Amino acid sequence: MTQWLHWIDLMGVAVFAVSGTLMAFRKHMDGFGVIVLASVTAIGGGTLRDMILDLPVFWVHSTDFLYTILAAAVITIIWLRVTHKFPYQTLLIADAMGLAFFNVMGLQKALNYGADPLIAIVMGTMTGAFGGLIRDVICRDIPLVLKGELYATTCIFGSLVYLAIFWGWDNSSLAMLGAVIGTLSLRVTAIYRHWQLPLFQGLH
Amino acid sequence: MTQWLHWIDLMGVAVFAVSGTLMAFRKHMDGFGVIVLASVTAIGGGTLRDMILDLPVFWVHSTDFLYTILAAAVITIIWLRVTHKFPYQTLLIADAMGLAFFNVMGLQKALNYGADPLIAIVMGTMTGAFGGLIRDVICRDIPLVLKGELYATTCIFGSLVYLAIFWGWDNSSLAMLGAVIGTLSLRVTAIYRHWQLPLFQGLH
Amino acid sequence: MTQWLHWIDLMGVAVFAVSGTLMAFRKHMDGFGVIVLASVTAIGGGTLRDMILDLPVFWVHSTDFLYTILAAAVITIIWLRVTHKFPYQTLLIADAMGLAFFNVMGLQKALNYGADPLIAIVMGTMTGAFGGLIRDVICRDIPLVLKGELYATTCIFGSLVYLAIFWGWDNSSLAMLGAVIGTLSLRVTAIYRHWQLPLFQGLH
Numbered sequence: 001m002t003q004w005l006h007w008i009d010l011m012g013v014a015v016f017a018v019s020g021t022l023m024a025f026r027k028h029m030d031g032f033g034v035i036v037l038a039s040v041t042a043i044g045g046g047t048l049r050d051m052i053l054d055l056p057v058f059w060v061h062s063t064d065f066l067y068t069i070l071a072a073a074v075i076t077i078i079w080l081r082v083t084h085k086f087p088y089q090t091l092l093i094a095d096a097m098g099l100a101f102f103n104v105m106g107l108q109k110a111l112n113y114g115a116d117p118l119i120a121i122v123m124g125t126m127t128g129a130f131g132g133l134i135r136d137v138i139c140r141d142i143p144l145v146l147k148g149e150l151y152a153t154t155c156i157f158g159s160l161v162y163l164a165i166f167w168g169w170d171n172s173s174l175a176m177l178g179a180v181i182g183t184l185s186l187r188v189t190a191i192y193r194h195w196q197l198p199l200f201q202g203l204h
Numbered sequence: 205m206t207q208w209l210h211w212i213d214l215m216g217v218a219v220f221a222v223s224g225t226l227m228a229f230r231k232h233m234d235g236f237g238v239i240v241l242a243s244v245t246a247i248g249g250g251t252l253r254d255m256i257l258d259l260p261v262f263w264v265h266s267t268d269f270l271y272t273i274l275a276a277a278v279i280t281i282i283w284l285r286v287t288h289k290f291p292y293q294t295l296l297i298a299d300a301m302g303l304a305f306f307n308v309m310g311l312q313k314a315l316n317y318g319a320d321p322l323i324a325i326v327m328g329t330m331t332g333a334f335g336g337l338i339r340d341v342i343c344r345d346i347p348l349v350l351k352g353e354l355y356a357t358t359c360i361f362g363s364l365v366y367l368a369i370f371w372g373w374d375n376s377s378l379a380m381l382g383a384v385i386g387t388l389s390l391r392v393t394a395i396y397r398h399w400q401l402p403l404f405q406g407l408h
Numbered sequence: 409m410t411q412w413l414h415w416i417d418l419m420g421v422a423v424f425a426v427s428g429t430l431m432a433f434r435k436h437m438d439g440f441g442v443i444v445l446a447s448v449t450a451i452g453g454g455t456l457r458d459m460i461l462d463l464p465v466f467w468v469h470s471t472d473f474l475y476t477i478l479a480a481a482v483i484t485i486i487w488l489r490v491t492h493k494f495p496y497q498t499l500l501i502a503d504a505m506g507l508a509f510f511n512v513m514g515l516q517k518a519l520n521y522g523a524d525p526l527i528a529i530v531m532g533t534m535t536g537a538f539g540g541l542i543r544d545v546i547c548r549d550i551p552l553v554l555k556g557e558l559y560a561t562t563c564i565f566g567s568l569v570y571l572a573i574f575w576g577w578d579n580s581s582l583a584m585l586g587a588v589i590g591t592l593s594l595r596v597t598a599i600y601r602h603w604q605l606p607l608f609q610g611l612h
Contacts, residue, residue, distance in 0.1 A: 051459050
């Protein structure tokens with residue numbers, strides 16, 4: 001189980017590091033700024049979660065995460081130098097995968113900690129969404145998370161899938177799988193169909 | 205006393221959630237971004253305070269705060285859909301009230317913790333000003349806190365009122381009331397009279 | 409030794425407070441915003457480091473740091489009012505000195521804590537670079553740390569100098585001195601010679 005969580009964490013870190021590197025490329029950044037942006041994107045959300053829950057910050061006691069970021073950034077840079085084009089779709093998909101992995105990770109960690117399900121849902125959403133939020137704020141984009149397409153909402157949906165499976169079958173591995181698939185498929189569908197949650201529609 | 209603190213915290217959270225929702229409306233945000241912005245504004249400052257003092261983060265062990273944010277955001281959205289206009293004055297007043305409540309809350313919590321009065325003043329100012337600062341940074345506005353009108357300065361004034369009453373009468377409830385009134389009235393006056401603290405005047 | 413660390417911390421705080429005040433002037437900020445920006449720049453990186461390592465935040469238990477920030481900001485303001493010009497070079501040099509002091513401070517604190525050298529290097533870089541990163545994000549500049557000139561890279565170089573001296577001679581005072589000189593000289597040289605780390609060169 002702990003092994004599982006570690007792998008899900010590493011996968012989330014890898015895809016968010018790719019997404020941070022792609023954003024750095026898009027914003028004409030260079031040099032070490034790429035690594036900084038990849039790292040902030042990859043470990044920002046989980047760092048905030050662990051600090052808020054007062055748990056040991058996940059990447060401080062294992063160097064796996066930093067090596068994963070370095071590897072993901074280097075591979076992305078080589079890929080960009082070879083293909084010479086910016087894969088905007090890939091950025092969105094990498095971001096969606098990171099969101100799904102980190103959401104379930106944050107939810108699971110908060111539930112293990114003994115948090116109320118509502119708090120655990122918030123922790124999952126925060127783990128998934130904050131790395132990207134910080135990435136976008138640093139790059140001076142209006143954060144993806146605040147744009148029309150369902151973003152944080154997909155985390156809540158994924159978390160509800162988790163809780164439904166967990167309460168029904170008492171199997172947290174299955175619940176995690178269901179949550180990842182649920183979050184990812186809703187997010188990808190929202191991207192392609194431009195689904196929105198119109199709250200202020202027609203007001204501006 | 206603890207009960208009092210809880211209510212002041214909830215009121216601060218509610219008005220800052222309103223202020224975050226209004227800002228989201230002003231910035232043409234939509235969907236869940238509204239909730240994210242309301243939450244960041246409402247609990248950002250206090251979260252930072254608790255993490256820095258290494259106390260349990262206030263909203264993790266009680267779901268009251270999250271339900272308050274949801275309620276405040278929903279009421280604000282309904283109000284905006286009904287009235288169809290953006291109340292800029294209301295945003296400033298809501299912001300001023302949140303500032304006053306959170307300032308006294310942060311000050312009180314730091315003093316209970318045993319912090320030096322100077323550190324406690326900083327904690328009060330931070331609790332009051334950081335949620336709004338993060339809100340403005342995410343929305344790519346130059347933060348209110350950094351603009352000419354007395355902002356953080358009013359927190360210091362309110363904190364001095366608190367310390368004066370507390371040292372004179374040894375009554376922390378009265379001191380809290382005095383600090384809220386002091387901070388709020390100075391801030392509102394500063395907004396209407398455009399008071400400034402000119403440090404660099406005539407230099408640019 | 410502890411005394412040494414305290415002085416290096418205070419020097420880093422002072423020069424970053426100067427750099428924050430200069431930036432506030434450049435951005436036409438005024439009033440208390442100057443103090444806020446000076447403080448965020450000066451203690452942002454170290455605060456994050458201490459929260460992540462779950463150590464007591466360095467400025468909470470000693471008022472020295474806050475008085476240092478106040479003094480540095482006041483002196484800088486007086487200097488600007490007297491000379492009436494913006495010293496862009498001085499901002500860069502102050503920033504470079506803060507980077508060097510804070511880098512070695514963060515590295516040392518993480519090593520004392522028992523962190524892996526890789527984690528300690530990251531902590532040093534973060535301590536050095538994050539205050540300025542937050543300063544630039546608040547002011548809506550693309551952060552210096554993400555620009556072409558070697559920035560975070562110089563922290564890594566300085567940290568390697570530290571580790572080489574420490575492993576070779578087992579003298580941490582000498583290692584700290586070497587790291588400060590190494591970081592500072594590489595950073596200043598990079599500024600004057602416009603050295604870059606081209607990763608995406610010719611791709612845009």
